[in-house]
Amino acid sequence: MSASRLPLFKPSVGGLLLSLLASVAAAKAPVPVLPALAASEAAPLVMPEAATGFTAKPGWYYPHAAVAAANPLAADAGARMLREGGSAADAAIAVQMVLGLVEPQSSGLGGGGFLLYWDGKQVQAWDGRETAPAAADEKLFLKPDGQSMNMGEAVPGGRAVGVPGVLRMLEAVHREHGKLPWARLFQPAIELAEAGFELTPRPVALLAEAEAAKRDPAARAFYYQPGPPGADPQPWPVGHRLRNPALAEILRRIAKEGSAAFYQGPVAADLVRRVRSHPSNPGRITEADLAAYQPVKREALCTDWRAVWRVCGVPPPSSGHIAMMQILGLLDELPPLTGSALGADGLPQPAFLHRYAEASRLAFADRAQFLGDPAFVAAPSGGWQSLLAPAYLRQRALLIGERAATSPVAAGRPGDERGAYAPQPEQPEYGTSHISIVDAQGNAVSFTTTVEASFGTGLLADGGTGLPGGYILNNQLTDFSFRPTDAQGRPVANRVQPGKRPRSSMSPTLVFDRRDGRLQLSTGAAGGGVIIHYTAKMLLGMLAWDLDPQQAANLPNFGNFNSASTLLEAGRFPSATVQALTQRGQQIQQVELTSGIQALQRRKDGWLGGADPRREGEVRGD
Template sequence: MRARSLTLIAALLLSGCAVSTSTTPAAVREAPPTEVGHGAASPAAQPALVSSAKGMVSAADPRAAAAGAEMLRQGGSAADAALATLLALTVVEPQSSGIGGGGFLVYDDGDGSPETYDGRETAPAAANETWFFVNGKPLDFPEVIPGGRSVGVPGNVRLMALAHRNQGRLAWAKLFEPAIRLARDGFAVTPRFREMLANNKETAGYTATGRALLYQADGTPKPVGTIIRNPELASFLEQLARKGPDHFYSGQNAAAIASAVSTARTNPAPMTVGDVIAYEAKQRPPVCGEYRGHRICGMGPPSSGGTTVFAILKQLERFPLGQLGPASPQSWHLIADSMRLAFADRNRYLADPDFISVPTTGLFDAGYLAQRSALISPDRALASAEAGTPPGAPRLAEGLTPEVISTSHFVAVDQWGEVASLTSTIESSFGSGLMVNGYYLNNELTDFSLVPNVDSVWVANRVQAGKRPRSSMAPTIVYGPEGKVRLAVGAAGGPTIIAQVAKAIIAMVDWNMTAQQALAAPVIYAPGDTVFLERGTALEAMAPALRAYGHKVGLRAPSFKANAIERVDGRWVGAADPRSEGAAVSE
């Protein structure tokens, strides 16, 4: 384990982040903390570190991580493990991700050349710029989430098929076995899951199926420890395993998706079987850049994660963050202003590149990022953070795009050195609330801007037929100076994903933390002119100092949930956010 400075240890203790150093074959928690956004984990809930010379999975639920590790033990690749984890999360973490949603995968097959897979949902053919308008005005954001209008055509199963075809080693049907067992035999309600049920009954219990599955007769959530069995989902997964991915996008399932959306009691919207049949997952070019001798590779548009994480980092490269350390308010001031600038560009330019000329190359341009960095003062906060004009940028307006906290990230590595970093989502907790064949449908279209133009200037992320909404998901692989994978990381939590991933990389590269310490370290989130500090951590104590720099400061609950695996001395070491129920499980 790397040496740690006294300053670093003090900062971690102040933030309530104790780190265990045991190397047991599976991560174990004494008491699961609450779901992302609903409280922080105590130091006692810190996971034991898991180390392996072969393979490993880190995920937001230990049962899903175990599903992925099962594939590794049977000779599967990192892709096989990640896809089995996604399927298991459909069962045990239905509030966050699953086959009713979409995702992004960054994959390295061991040669140092990452590939990226786009399984983002698409708007139906009937969608247009005023999709969320009623009587000539946009609906309020909470109104558009439940029901049909928010649902995009799910992309995860097509993503699975494409990644499995290119990177899989096991048979397609084999990937489904753990998820089918969990759905058929049941899984226990955890404290986190019960709290999610209590706080999200409008969507979790939107349908009679959801209410019967997850709630008692009196309408209260099923108690902690109750075994939930989902035979309808088990049956569908068995069919999908046997018949292949086309079964999801045709026949009864496609008709059920279209019908659920079109006949929803709230916000019914036109979606056809043809919309479902037409869905395609895509391979996209990765976005990669250098930061302090490390190559940072992530997902490009329609995700905003890769470009924004890299901009935050590169704009900070001229500052001595390593010397300043995590206990310095100046470090966090600099991070905040870099984040504000990067988010301003994200909010204006990022969208589906099949519909919008996204200036991705310009957003990575060294000269442009140097200009943006020059706006950051070591002594004073920016008065305001405005979008710049990167090379190749079209004239666009910033739209109204609220985002919510949910999603799930997981990482898998295998005995051949292949690495999968996959983020999957159904958007809000329990998505749109609509259920089909035992799984929840997403509300991903609410990631579009609710308004299509501002002062007669088009918004890049406006709704259009067949378009993929902008995402904050940021699955990332970091290569060390020698060119080998050092870290695979990602997070859940809407736009805070970007802040969590950037913070984790800074903590490891600049502050010499382990991956576990980096995930546990407090989060600063600055998407605009207010800088949000994680409540109950060392950052909260820095609020007066940050205000003295000129920042407008707010506090937010620890709505964070990240997972990672790092390479240390020839072994893989798992990491899971102590604010979640996440765990790493070795092969």
């Protein structure tokens, strides 16, 4: 059913934003290539997926139910399930299966994710994060000389593949919240995989840069055009109809047999063979690792914000909610700004950006020090909420001044914490996809899903079918600290250990009105470590600055990782803003910050949806 396309941009702020978006889209400027950076700067500036354009989007309105996803075909599949009487959980499964087909660079069967579910009474946090194999150890990413591998050495091949968790997690969610038969949820993806779909600009552009996929014989044969030996493979062009018979067959088996068809039998054996037999970088997964994988239903972390909102997210091993709410809480502990956070041009102003960068340094210092898989890492002072305690944030906010701090700043000491862990050194974190759904009964999903780097390890697994195509294997183990200890021998909380789940930045978020308990917002983002900043921007935009979801997604991106440089989205801020921040001591790097935001926000008579103009997502509904 068609959506009402509302004029969602407000004249004072949004009109200027819309004109800017239109001019950017019309210019069709080439995507800039980031310059080489010094080692000390490299980690926070590596973007998970390259920029592929900026397309103005209208925003969407639906009176009853809505699905926001990173590809229109996936959003269509979710909306189809809702129209057939399915729940938000049913729609999320259908969306994920289609995303794994049409957006394989970001998520799929070979990855993991975190999902929040609101059933009208409680928020559940579902952990489908990948795990390290039983044979993994702290030296997984150390070379024989004791030095850490770099990402180019660690990612391609089988070494970095974690035990995938997304499918078994979704099956568990369906058992509790599904309405439609399990097999029905796979039909849209099976139909598309068999009939084929037209390649869109984003995956084609990313395939052109996917060196790991080019090196994998199966991926090269499937995603790239035939060419002379030794030539750089060229992806199939935009508009090429790509069929994936191997994935169709795998999905048919899962539809019939449940997740056991993936975690045991021929599909599992094929995954293990590809990981362990890689000629240059084998991994350690076994069929026993796959058979043993279990998702975890955790207690959601919910934080009161600005007396009005209750913001809920997932706890560790995700760092997203804690880091994001630390940033927002630190900002609220500072004296009010003398002017508005947004200027007359609709853009964040230097005074706000300076404060945000300084709050980010403090939050990311705590993240590097304390956060990891709770089965292996004890929360400071006996609970994760100690990092969000008002008294602790008030104390930390005293460190924010009018001048930029020298990075890196040190972690704090919440409560009686004595700091047994070493801070994790900076290293790149990679990409994801996000899904937000609200069904007609008011149930809601916020779901962030990933294979880590663009096209993961580059390994394409056909499930033992012998057919063309398949699914991409993750490189999620590179989210662990490559170095297990610091120079003093203190362990890093997020080091590799058998069966452990790597720390994540994924930040699926549901927001409620504290006054009546009603759901107000489902949001989240793709974008590696910058997810935290992207999602924080959405909360500020919609709840503090009175923007609608599309306006908030359109805002330029910004952030700091407790590193020397504060990042601003390239081409989106005036030179006067950069100069003003420099005068405050900020070292500014302007880079492509390719967020993948999806959001749904309650209005009196329905739901407003927004999708990131930097990617190909849209919103569908009823």
